[in-house]
Amino acid sequence: MDTPWLARQEPADRAGPAGPRAAVRLFCLPYAGGAAAAYRAWGALAPAPVQVCPVEIPGRGRRLGEPPFGRLRPLVGALADALTGHLDRPFALFGHSMGGLLAFELTRTLRRRGLRLPEHLFVSGAAPPDEPRTRPPLHAAPDAQVKAELRRLGGTPRHLLDDDELMELALPVLRADFSVLETYTCRAEPPLPVPMTVFGGTTDPLVPAASLHGWRRQAGAGARLVLLPGGHFFLHPAATEVVAAVSGTLCGQVVP
Template sequence: MNRLTTHPPGRAQGWLAAGPRRRVTPAVRLICLPYAGGGSSAYHGWQELLGDDVEVCPVELPGRQSRWREPAYTGVRQLVEALAPALAPELGVPYALFGHSMGALVSFELARELRRRAVPPPRVLFAAGGLAPTLRRTSPNIHDQPDAVVVERLRELGGLDEEILTEPELLDLLLPAIRADFAVCETYEYRPEPPLSCPIVAFAGDRDREVPPDRVAPWREQTSAGSTLHVLPGGHFFPMTARDALLGTVRATLAAGS
C-alpha cells in the first residue's frame, strides 16, 4: 500500500486530532483509539468530563475525518508500527491508553510495540467492548463482502445512524475505511509475548451480543499488574450510552495512580 510522504496538520504527525496544546503539563495524557469506522469525534466531550488533570488525546486514524484522503490501514501490525514512533514524543509524561472495540485491540498492540521501542509503559490500559486478544472471532468476515452485507452488519452493530446507512454518497466516502477497520480485526493473529507490566481495566456491556462480558474477561491474561472488569448497562456501544459511569471509573483509576 502506498502511503503519503507528507503529514496532515496536528500533533504527532497528524495522528492526534488537532487542538490547542496545553500550557501546563497534564498529570496524565489519555490516548484514545476509536471503534471500527469511528474517528476522533467518538471522544467528543470527554475532556470536559474528565477534568483538567487529564489531557484527552483522540487518535485520528487514516481514512476518516481530517485524514479521509489517506488510505486506511488493513492490518494491526502495520498500523501500530506507524503509530508508535509518531506518538513516542508525546509520551514523556504519564499516559494511559483507551480503546473501544477495535480500538481496544489497537491499544493493546500499540502498548506492545511501544515496549519493543523501549518507551515507558502506560499507567493503565483501558479496554472497552474489545474481544480479548487470545479469543477467536465467532462472527463471519465481512471486510471483503458486497456493500449490502457490510451495511447490514453496521446496522446490526448500531454504530452509524440510519440516515447515514441510507445515503449512498456518504456511504461511498465511509465504506473504504470501515472495510479496512474490519480487516484489521478479522485478520488479526495473536502472537504470544510476555504480559504487559501495566494494569488492564476492561469494560463490557451487559447486553452486548457482539462481545459479551465472558469474551472480555480474558483480558486479565495480558497483564502481570492486575486487572478489573466492569460490566455496564448497554449494548456494544455502551461507552456512549453509559458514558458517565465509564468515565467515572476512568477518572477514579487515573487519580488513584497519580
Template structure:
C-alpha cells in the same frame, strides 16, 4: 508528537496525565470529543485520528495492524514524557493492546493503565464471518446489529459509498490480525463492556485477564456495543477512578 494523529490538537505541557483514546472501526477522534469536557483538570484527553477519516480523509487507511501500530508508536513517542494511559473501544482495544506491546519492545515508557472496551481478547478466534470483502448489504446488516451507525446514514447510499472503504479497511485490520505470544504486560487492565452487547459477552471480556501481569478488573455498563455513546460521564468517571488520581487532579466536579 505528530499532531496529525491527534486531530491537530497540541498536547499541553501542563497536563498531569495524558489519556490517549483509540477509535472503533470506522470511528474518528470526534467520538471522544465529549470526554475533553468531562475529564477533570490535569487529565488531557488526546483522541487519536487514524488515516482515512475526518481530518485525514485523503490519506489511505491502514489495512494491517502491524504497520498501523508501528506508525502510531512513532507518532506518540514524544508525548510519553509524563504519566499516560490508553483507552481503546472495539478495534481501538486491540490497537491499544498491541501499541502497549510495541512500546515495551521499543524500550519506551509503559502506560499507567490500559482500558480495553467492547472487544474480545486478542488471542481469541474471531466468532463472526469476515466483513472486509463481504457484500455491502452484509456489512450494513452487521452495522445495524451493533447499533452504532445512525439509521439515516445506513440508508444514504451516497454517504455509505464514501464510508464503506474506510470501514472495510478497519475490518481488514481486525480480521487479518494474527496474535503472537508474548509475556503478559506489566500494566493493570480495566476491561469494559455493555451488558447488552450482541457481539462481545462478559465471558469474552474476561479472557483479557491473562494478558496483564498486574491485575485485570471487569466493569460493565448498561447498553449495547456502543454503550460509550450513552453513558460518557459514568465511563469517564470510572476511568479517572481506576487511574487512582489524587483529588487535587480530579477536581471538584466529581
C-alpha cells in the same frame, strides 16, 4: 508537537496535547469506522489533571483523504512512531472495540521498543486478543452484508446507513478496519506489566460479558472488569460513567 495523529478537541481553558497543566495524558483510540470525534465530549467530562487526547488514524476526520491501513501491525507501528514524542509524561491508553485491540498491541510495541509504558490500559467492548474469531469476515463481503451488520450493532447513525452516497465514502474505511481485525493474529508474548480495566456492555451481541474475563491472561499487573448497561456501543450513552471511572483510576494512580 503538532501531529495529524492527535486531534485537538479540548475546551478553550484546557491545555492541548503539548500543554503543561495536565498530570496524565489519555490517548483515546477509535473503533472500526470511527474517528477522533467519538471522544469529542470527553475533554469537558474529565477533571483537569487528565488530558484527553483523541487519536485520529488515517482515512477519517481531518485525514479523510489519506488511505486507511488494512493491517494492524503497520498501523500500530506508525502510531507508535507518531506518539513517541508525546510520552514525556505519564499517559494511559483507552480504546473501544478495534481501538481496544490497537491499545493492547501499541502497549506491546512500546515494550518491545524499550519505551515508556502507559500507567493504565483501558479496553472497552473488545474481545480478548487470543480468542479465535467465530464471525464470518466482512472486509470482502457484499455491501448489503456489511450494512446489515452495522445495523445490528447499532453504532452507525441510521441516516448514514440510508444514504447511498455517504455509505460509498464510508465503506472503504470500514472494510479496511474490518481487515485490520480479521487478519490479526495474536502472537505469544508475556502478559503486560500494566494495570488494566476492561469495560463491557451487559447486552453486547458482539463481545459477550463472559468473554471479557479472558483479558486477564494478558494482564500481568491485574485486570478489573466494569460492566455497564447497553450493547456494543454502550460507551456513548455511558460516556459520563466511563470517563469518571477512567479519571478516578488515573487520578488515584498518577496524581499525588
